[in-house]
Amino acid sequence: MIDYTRFLSSTGRQLAESAIRRMGTVVATATDVVSFAPGYPAPELFPWDELREISARLLSGTDADTLQYGPTRGYAPLLDAVIGLSAERGITASRDQVLITSGSQQGIDLIARVLVSPGDVVFVELPTFTGGIAAFRNAQAQLVGIPQDDSGIDVDALDAAWQLERAAGKRIKLLYVIPNFQNPTGFRVGWMVAPPPLIERFETAKQSTDLTSGILDQHVVYEAVRRGVVRALAPKLRALYAQKRDVMEGALRAQIGSQLAWDSPKGGFFIWATLRSGCSDQVLLDRALAHGLVFVVGSAFFVDGSGHDKIRLSFSAPAIPRIEEGVRRLAIALTELLDHQGSSLVRGHGQATP
Amino acid sequence: MIDYTRFLSSTGRQLAESAIRRMGTVVATATDVVSFAPGYPAPELFPWDELREISARLLSGTDADTLQYGPTRGYAPLLDAVIGLSAERGITASRDQVLITSGSQQGIDLIARVLVSPGDVVFVELPTFTGGIAAFRNAQAQLVGIPQDDSGIDVDALDAAWQLERAAGKRIKLLYVIPNFQNPTGFRVGWMVAPPPLIERFETAKQSTDLTSGILDQHVVYEAVRRGVVRALAPKLRALYAQKRDVMEGALRAQIGSQLAWDSPKGGFFIWATLRSGCSDQVLLDRALAHGLVFVVGSAFFVDGSGHDKIRLSFSAPAIPRIEEGVRRLAIALTELLDHQGSSLVRGHGQATP
Numbered sequence: 001m002i003d004y005t006r007f008l009s010s011t012g013r014q015l016a017e018s019a020i021r022r023m024g025t026v027v028a029t030a031t032d033v034v035s036f037a038p039g040y041p042a043p044e045l046f047p048w049d050e051l052r053e054i055s056a057r058l059l060s061g062t063d064a065d066t067l068q069y070g071p072t073r074g075y076a077p078l079l080d081a082v083i084g085l086s087a088e089r090g091i092t093a094s095r096d097q098v099l100i101t102s103g104s105q106q107g108i109d110l111i112a113r114v115l116v117s118p119g120d121v122v123f124v125e126l127p128t129f130t131g132g133i134a135a136f137r138n139a140q141a142q143l144v145g146i147p148q149d150d151s152g153i154d155v156d157a158l159d160a161a162w163q164l165e166r167a168a169g170k171r172i173k174l175l176y177v178i179p180n181f182q183n184p185t186g187f188r189v190g191w192m193v194a195p196p197p198l199i200e201r202f203e204t205a206k207q208s209t210d211l212t213s214g215i216l217d218q219h220v221v222y223e224a225v226r227r228g229v230v231r232a233l234a235p236k237l238r239a240l241y242a243q244k245r246d247v248m249e250g251a252l253r254a255q256i257g258s259q260l261a262w263d264s265p266k267g268g269f270f271i272w273a274t275l276r277s278g279c280s281d282q283v284l285l286d287r288a289l290a291h292g293l294v295f296v297v298g299s300a301f302f303v304d305g306s307g308h309d310k311i312r313l314s315f316s317a318p319a320i321p322r323i324e325e326g327v328r329r330l331a332i333a334l335t336e337l338l339d340h341q342g343s344s345l346v347r348g349h350g351q352a353t354p
Numbered sequence: 355m356i357d358y359t360r361f362l363s364s365t366g367r368q369l370a371e372s373a374i375r376r377m378g379t380v381v382a383t384a385t386d387v388v389s390f391a392p393g394y395p396a397p398e399l400f401p402w403d404e405l406r407e408i409s410a411r412l413l414s415g416t417d418a419d420t421l422q423y424g425p426t427r428g429y430a431p432l433l434d435a436v437i438g439l440s441a442e443r444g445i446t447a448s449r450d451q452v453l454i455t456s457g458s459q460q461g462i463d464l465i466a467r468v469l470v471s472p473g474d475v476v477f478v479e480l481p482t483f484t485g486g487i488a489a490f491r492n493a494q495a496q497l498v499g500i501p502q503d504d505s506g507i508d509v510d511a512l513d514a515a516w517q518l519e520r521a522a523g524k525r526i527k528l529l530y531v532i533p534n535f536q537n538p539t540g541f542r543v544g545w546m547v548a549p550p551p552l553i554e555r556f557e558t559a560k561q562s563t564d565l566t567s568g569i570l571d572q573h574v575v576y577e578a579v580r581r582g583v584v585r586a587l588a589p590k591l592r593a594l595y596a597q598k599r600d601v602m603e604g605a606l607r608a609q610i611g612s613q614l615a616w617d618s619p620k621g622g623f624f625i626w627a628t629l630r631s632g633c634s635d636q637v638l639l640d641r642a643l644a645h646g647l648v649f650v651v652g653s654a655f656f657v658d659g660s661g662h663d664k665i666r667l668s669f670s671a672p673a674i675p676r677i678e679e680g681v682r683r684l685a686i687a688l689t690e691l692l693d694h695q696g697s698s699l700v701r702g703h704g705q706a707t708p
Contacts, residue, residue, distance in 0.1 A: 004551040007527070009493070012468035015558045043418035051421070052413040059406040064397035067405070067540040068671075102456055102542075102564040116367035134562035139363070173361070186421040188456075188568045197358040204369045208488035209463050210456040214542045214568040311644050317422075 016137040023219045034326035036295040037271040040317035041186070042240055047229050053222040058216065066219050072207050074100025074191070075218040081225045082191045096196040099203055102213040104190040105131050110209070111174070111192075112139035118171040121165050125153055127272075127310075132176055142170070145304040153177055188214055189221045208301065241316055243321060248315040251327035259334050269316035272298070279337045280308045287333035293326050340343030370491040388680035390649040393538070394671035395621040396594055408577040412570065420573050423581050426561050428454025428545070429572040435579045436545045450550040453557055456567040458544040459485050464556045464563070465528070465546075466493035474527040475519050479507055481626075481655030481664075486530055496524070499658040507531060542568055543575045595623065595670055598677060602669040605681035613688050623670035626652070633691045634662045641687035647680050 005013070051079065058066045065075075079098050086093045101107040108131060109193060116122060118140035124132060126145040138144055144161055147154045158175070165172055206212075224230055245264070248271055252260060262273040275284065281297035288295065298310025313330075315323055358369070393706075412420045419429075427433065433452050440447045455461040462485060470476060472494035478486060480499040490497055498515055501508045512529070519526055546556060578584055598619070602625060606614060616627040629638065635651035642649065652664025667684075669677055 002549070007469055007552075008555065009467065009469050009471040009474070011471075012555050012559070015468070015555060015562075017558050017561065033526060038423065040423050042424060046415070046418065046421045048413055048415035052410055055409040055413055056406055059409055060400055061400070061402035067400045068397060069392065069394050069540055102568075103658055105565045106563065113363065114369070115361055115363050117363040117365075120363070131562060131565065136563050138559070186423055186564070186569045188564060195356070195358055198361075201362065201366050201369060204371050205366070205492070207371065208369075208492050209460065209563070210542060211459045211485065212542070214456075214571050215540045216571065216574075217568050220570075264428065293641075 011138060011140070014137075014140070016134045030050075032181070032292055033333055034293050034318060034322050034329060036293065036313040036315070036318070036326055036330075038296075038317070039314050042237070042316055044319070045233065045236055045240055047224070047233055050224065050227070050229045051220065054220055054227070054229075058219050058223065066216060068215065070212050070215050070218070072203050072212050074098070074213065075222060077226075078189075078218050078222040081222055082193075085225070086193055092191060093193045097193055097199055099192045099194075099199050099206065100211055100213050100218060101190040101192055101206070103188040105135070106188075106209070106213075107190050107192045108132050110136045110178075110205050112136050112141070114198070114201045114205050116141045116173055117171070117266070119171070121170045121174055123158065123161060123175040124303055125177060126175065126304060127298065127307060128303065129178055130296075130300050132178075133301075133303060136174075136176070141173070143303040145302060145306075187217045187221050189217050226240075230281070238267075241267075242314040244318075244320065245271070247320050247323050248313065248327065251324050252330075255331040256334060259338070269314050270312045271315065273311050273313060275309050275311065277334065277338055277341070278309075279334075281311050282308070284311065284333060284337060287336055288330060290333055291329040293329040293333065295330075365492060365494070368491075369455075370488045388646065388647050388672060388676050388683060390667040390669070390684075392650075392671070393668050396591070396598070396670055398673070399587065399590055399594055401578070401587055401704050404578065404581070404583045405574065408574055408581070408583075410572075412573050412577065414565070420570060422569065424566050424572070426557050428452070429568065429569070429576060431580075432543075432572050432576040434521050435576055436547075438453050439579070440547055445547055447547045451547055451553055453546045453548075453553050453560065454567050454572060455544040455546055455560070456564055457542040459489070460542075460560070460563070460567075461546045462486050462489045462530075463492075464559050466490050466495070468552070468555045468559050470495045470527055471525070473525070475524045476527055476659055477512065477515060477529040479531060480658060481500050481652065481661060482530065482657065483532055484650075484654050486532075487655075487657060490528075490530070492533050495527070497657040499656060500659075524708050534614070541571045543571050543576050565612055587653070592621075594691070598669040598672075598674065599625070601674050602667065602681065606684075609681055609685040610688060623668050625667045625669065627665050627667060629663050629665065631688065631692055632663075633688075635665050637667065638687060638691060641690055642684060645683040645686050646688065647683040649684075 012279075020354070046275060074082075078100060079095060082098050082100070083093050083095070086098075099107075099110075101110065108129075110143075110278040112135040116136060116139040120139075120141050121144055122136045123144050123146050124136070126147050128145070133143065144165060146158045146161055162172060194202065252271070252273070254260075259275070259277050261275040261276055262271050265271060275281065281299055285295065285297050295314070296312045298307035298312060299305070301307055301312065318326060428436075432454060433449055435698065436452050436454070437447050437449070440452075453464075454463075455464065466489040470490060470493040474493075474495050475498055476490045476495040477498050477500050478490070480501050482499070487497065498519060500512045500515055546553070548556065603616075604619060606616075606625070606627070613629070613631050614627040615630055616625050619625060629635065634651055639649065639651050649668070650666045652661035652666060653659070655661055655664075655666065671678060
């Protein structure tokens with residue numbers, strides 16, 4: 001039996017796995033699991049008709065570029081569309097400041113590779129995106145968590161952390177903050193906006209990473225933007241996600257009541273719930289899995305070792321009856337744990353809980 | 355003006371650009387350029403009808419997975435199809451030995467990141483793929499070139515290089531060899547086959563790189579394999595590429611004659627030509643660009659600083675009249691250089707030429 005670990009690079013040895021992706025694997029290999037884990041978009045509103053029409057048109061054979069390799073920088077009309085979308089959000093960008101990426105994850109990864117040397121400090125929010133944690137950890141960054149309050153990152157805490165790391169002689173490289181309420185898609189098309197000298201470096205790094213993002217994907221996304229598919233869909237998506245959120249909140253209130261606390265989210269895909277009973281996120285997940293429910297433990301999003309009193313429940317993808325069924329399973333798991341209050345079942349992994 | 359270079363990581367500072375990709379940029383920004391540079395597939399035989407039918411079916415709305423995020427490992431039916439394709443080539447693989455990648459480039463990049471530490475020796479062929487050179491250089495590998503003879507890599511030279519590097523106390527990590535006659539596609543779908551412990555590491559690295567390869571692309575490629583589109587296309591592609599090769603060779607013989615030497619390729623997309631006149635690849639490229647022709651300099655493929663007496667001419671993508679026009683431009687550029695034989699125009703960049 002060959003020991004393959006001895007062939008690994010220093011990066012290969014310390015690769016950090018994404019907690020969310022791991023949960024995805026659980027779902028893929030089990031049956032009848034309700035998943036509140038990944039923030040997947042709602043399949044009910046996938047714009048099938050529009051995408052089918054766009055694809056038929058793109059694959060009519062009139063434009064060979066649709067199936068040909070393209071420039072690393074991205075499909076030129078899509079670059080211009082991105083510039084337009086950015087302008088609507090108050091970000092002025094020119095062609096030499098934009099790069100199309102294979103989803104937002106690749107943008108984060110390119111930033112980590114091109115900007116972060118081992119030992120560099122990267123400030124992140126508490127909590128933050130696990131894909132960001134993994135990418136920065138894989139670049140061997142030192143992650144420092146900054147608390148958030150209701151209006152976002154706590155700037156006084158940020159200032160204090162800055163002073164502390166600077167006094168310790170650390171190289172502080174990045175502050176990674178997440179805008180409100182992202183909208184993921186199954187297409188692997190994202191973009192970066194940055195100053196031209198950095199975009200040029202990101203593009204060079206992308207050359208050796210994947211040459212180019214998917215060409216057909218880029219054409220489809222461009223057409224969807226151009227034809228207003230995305231714009232027309234947005235209000236319908238907001239209404240559906242609001243409805244699903246209300247269903248999850250109603251079920252949580254009815255079936256679980258005082259054991260969980262949460263602020264009603266004004267956007268996005270998730271309810272962040274705090275466990276009042278003093279049990280840990282991981283112990284609860286283990287019980288929930290036994291009943292066919294999966295979610296992501298809060299601690300996966302906190303780089304300072306905290307968050308064990310929190311769980312993240314995604315309501316975006318499951319159909320409404322599945323949301324209700326999932327909350328029922330969560331209630332059973334919580335009840336079982338409460339019945340064992342004080343026993344070894346409740347507290348686990350030695351983490352501090354309030 | 356901010357100096358952004360001071361924010362770069364050690365990797366970001368020494369990023370290697372792909373010579374082929376750079377040529378792609380030249381083509382994208384110029385007009386009436388004949389490109390013998392990148393090994394793009396022939397657009398004449400893109401299977402538009404089959405892909406349009408496949409897309410229409412995939413986007414009928416019956417399978418939400420087509421537009422949903424999928425597992426990092428890859429779309430399960432495609433994994434099984436890859437196992438079947440591998441078996442036809444004599445490679446036995448099971449599910450835990452396969453990973454779908456965003457093109458072959460991402461496979462090389464994952465290998466570089468997961469296996470290569472700075473200073474590790476990677477053996478490559480002379481010449482080798484520039485995308486491989488870039489990925490290994492970006493992992494800060496020490497690249498050692500091994501000559502090839504008519505039947506592939508020179509195993510005696512490989513053995514001698516191995517002894518030499520080992521005696522010097524170097525860590526020899528990889529031998530990177532290229533199979534005959536690759537078949538690229540515009541879809542960003544490739545795959546890796548490796549022992550399970552390594553596939554698991556590659557998958558973890560891919561999580562933070564791009565989460566997953568394009569989902570629609572994976573479904574389309576799976577369907578194209580399943581329906582036999584790829585198999586039916588192969589003989590037509592071989593015939594077309596043979597015809598284009600013959601056109602290029604005929605034109606080279608008629609218009610350039612004794613100034614170039616080459617072996618007729620039995621597959622693939624390229625004629626590798628040796629410059630007999632003693633002029634350098636880069637000087638010739640500069641002249642050719644002035645006449646609207648682009649190709650890739652031979653030296654870009656040689657990690658030992660040699661190859662300046664070679665040029666790579668791709669015949670796969672241009673239409674047949676464009677191949678003839680490109681050779682006409684090459685003949686003009688070569689004639690101009692010969693007229694200046696002995697002047698500073700012919701030899702450049704200080705490299706050794708025979």
